[in-house]
Amino acid sequence: MSKLRVAVLGAKGRIGSEAVRAVEAAEDLELVAALGRGDSLETLTDTGAQVVVELTTPASVMENLDFCVGHGIHAVVGTTGWTEDRLARLNTSLAASPATGVLIAPNFSIGAVLTMKFAEAAAPYFESVEVIELHHPKKVDAPSGTATRTAQLVAAARREAGSAPQPDATTTALDGARGADVDGVPVHAVRLRGLLAHQEVLLGGEGETLTIRHDSLHHSSFMPGILLGVRRVVDTPGLTFGLEHFLDLK
Numbered sequence: 001m002s003k004l005r006v007a008v009l010g011a012k013g014r015i016g017s018e019a020v021r022a023v024e025a026a027e028d029l030e031l032v033a034a035l036g037r038g039d040s041l042e043t044l045t046d047t048g049a050q051v052v053v054e055l056t057t058p059a060s061v062m063e064n065l066d067f068c069v070g071h072g073i074h075a076v077v078g079t080t081g082w083t084e085d086r087l088a089r090l091n092t093s094l095a096a097s098p099a100t101g102v103l104i105a106p107n108f109s110i111g112a113v114l115t116m117k118f119a120e121a122a123a124p125y126f127e128s129v130e131v132i133e134l135h136h137p138k139k140v141d142a143p144s145g146t147a148t149r150t151a152q153l154v155a156a157a158r159r160e161a162g163s164a165p166q167p168d169a170t171t172t173a174l175d176g177a178r179g180a181d182v183d184g185v186p187v188h189a190v191r192l193r194g195l196l197a198h199q200e201v202l203l204g205g206e207g208e209t210l211t212i213r214h215d216s217l218h219h220s221s222f223m224p225g226i227l228l229g230v231r232r233v234v235d236t237p238g239l240t241f242g243l244e245h246f247l248d249l250k
């Protein structure tokens with residue numbers, strides 16, 4: 001069977017360089033391009049790339065995806081910065097290229113995907129939910145894509161369950177002291193030397209709390225998810241948001 005031809009964008013970055021090694025090590029995949037900032041996207045068509053793994057920056061991702069989708073190249077996207085406007089633009093370009101698949105995964109690690117699932121399931125049972133994400137200090141965006149997605153899932157679950165607004169008597173606060181408001185869920189971002197990618201979801205009810213915590217200790221935690229995404233996206237046209245859609249979760 002012929003190997004799937006894969007390119008990595010952001011190949012010199014922290015996660016991109018790990019992804020290059022993972023694709024090279026996979027027997028069913030062939031790394032045909034490893035592109036960094038300033039490299040020509042034409043290399044993707046010249047090398048016949050079938051799938052691009054997009055791990056660049058929020059400032060670069062849209063232009064890269066416009067090119068990929070416009071040329072019928074499937075994409076597995078880990079880059080953050082997704083807004084409703086950006087998703088709408090991507091859906092518009094996918095509508096013009098209906099055989100092309102794009103997976104956007106706020107987090108490729110199984111533990112983070114499960115954290116989001118558990119938080120979504122638990123959220124209606126508690127009065128209060130707050131999210132704390134903790135990352136390395138070179139991260140350019142805050143809050144993290146994972147924390148944003150977690151808060152959105154929690155908020156949707158609470159809306160669907162008819163949960164009351166969260167109790168909070170704060171009347172005066174320094175700017176930022178109560179975190180960012182994501183869909184009514186406070187999200188706090190810590191940037192600390194020594195950390196990689198971590199998240200806690202704190203849930204509180206009468207006389208009890210539940211803490212769901214996940215730690216990515218190495219970029220290797222994201223690789224099985226990226227490889228799964230590459231193998232599945234070629235048979236999944238359109239936009240898939242979240243790796244959970246490619247996992248057989250009970």
Ligand SMILES: NC(=O)C1=CN([C@@H]2O[C@H](COP(=O)(O)OP(=O)(O)OC[C@H]3O[C@@H](n4cnc5c(N)ncnc54)[C@H](O)[C@@H]3O)[C@@H](O)[C@H]2O)C=CC1
Pocket residue numbers: 009010011012013014015016035036037038039055056057058060064077078079080081105106107108109145222
């Ligand atoms: N979904 C997930 O599981 C994960 C997502 N990420 C996300 O991936 C992105 C990259 O993270 P890091 O590797 O830590 O950042 P990084 O800054 O180490 O790497 C980004 C790389 O992309 C390059 N780049 C920028 N524009 C480019 C372009 N137009 N074409 C090709 N290369 C370009 C930069 O020069 C840099 O080498 C971030 O948005 C981060 O949040 C990171 C880890 C896991």
Ligand SMILES: O=C(O)C1=N[C@H](C(=O)O)C[C@H](O)C1
Pocket residue numbers: 080106107108135139143144145146147196197198
């Ligand atoms: O920048 C990172 O490092 C990470 N980014 C993603 C995010 O913003 O959620 C995924 C993970 O947290 C690592």
